[in-house]
Amino acid sequence: xxxxxxxPRHKITKRGQNVTFRCDPISEHNRLYWYRxxxxxxxxxxxxxxxxxxxxxSRLLSDRFSAERPKGSFSTLEIQRTEQGDSAMxxxxxxxxxxxxxxxxxxxSGTRLTVV
Amino acid sequence: xxxxxxxxxxLIVQKGGISIINCxxxxxxxxxxxxxxxxxxxxxxxxxxIRPDVSEKKEGRFTISFNKSAKQFSLHIMDSQPGDSAxxxxxxxxxxxxxxxxxxxxxxxxx
Numbered sequence: 001x002x003x004x005x006x007x008p009r010h011k012i013t014k015r016g017q018n019v020t021f022r023c024d025p026i027s028e029h030n031r032l033y034w035y036r037x038x039x040x041x042x043x044x045x046x047x048x049x050x051x052x053x054x055x056x057x058s059r060l061l062s063d064r065f066s067a068e069r070p071k072g073s074f075s076t077l078e079i080q081r082t083e084q085g086d087s088a089m090x091x092x093x094x095x096x097x098x099x100x101x102x103x104x105x106x107x108x109s110g111t112r113l114t115v116v
Numbered sequence: 117x118x119x120x121x122x123x124x125x126x127l128i129v130q131k132g133g134i135s136i137i138n139c140x141x142x143x144x145x146x147x148x149x150x151x152x153x154x155x156x157x158x159x160x161x162x163x164x165x166i167r168p169d170v171s172e173k174k175e176g177r178f179t180i181s182f183n184k185s186a187k188q189f190s191l192h193i194m195d196s197q198p199g200d201s202a203x204x205x206x207x208x209x210x211x212x213x214x215x216x217x218x219x220x221x222x223x224x225x226x227x
Binding site for chain 2 (some may be wrong): 004033035040041042043044045048056091093097103104105106107108109110
């Protein structure tokens with residue numbers, strides 16, 4: 001297992017277009033998280049899954065954002081009708097709270113979204 | 117509401133010196149306090165973590181000091197090296213829930 005994988009690494013889109021990002025977590029990790037990070041800030045929580053169940057979604061997340069984790073494996077994050085304010089790094093992380101790493105997250109390298 | 121406050125925003129340390137980053141939290145339900153290190157273009161990586169039942173944890177050159185009554189914790193990097201130059205985030209979580217991150221400290225270690 002090579003860690004958490006995110007695709008694409010970079011995405012440039014025009015305002016108003018829809019975009020979808022994919023995250024492949026570490027296989028034995030049952031939790032998967034999405035965070036957003038803007039320049040000079042810490043990662044900001046968006047949503048998380050335990051297996052296929054979406055357990056929490058940030059109140060900051062507009063209805064334009066949706067995430068899925070079918071079959072409890074990979075996850076997708078879709079942003080509809082993108083706005084310039086959506087430009088950020090979107091980070092995926094996975095964890096297994098009952099595993100050897102405990103609460104520790106393993107992050108992917110992120111998808112950098114630029115909305116023009 | 118920012119639940120984890122971090123300072124300083126940036127830090128310049130001479131090679132061989134001690135880097136100190138401080139964090140404070142508000143939520144007394146937090147029971148796990150990790151530190152993450154992030155290099156440009158990469159996701160954060162877990163560096164070291166502590167639970168509130170201990171006051172200090174050391175791993176190599178990295179030490180977390182924890183003050184439960186003051187709701188503060190800090191990261192000390194001993195013998196700082198240029199390769200330690202990165203952005204450091206303190207964080208906190210409680211009860212198997214999501215991790216809340218601080219705003220980050222950009223550390224530069226100069227030769």
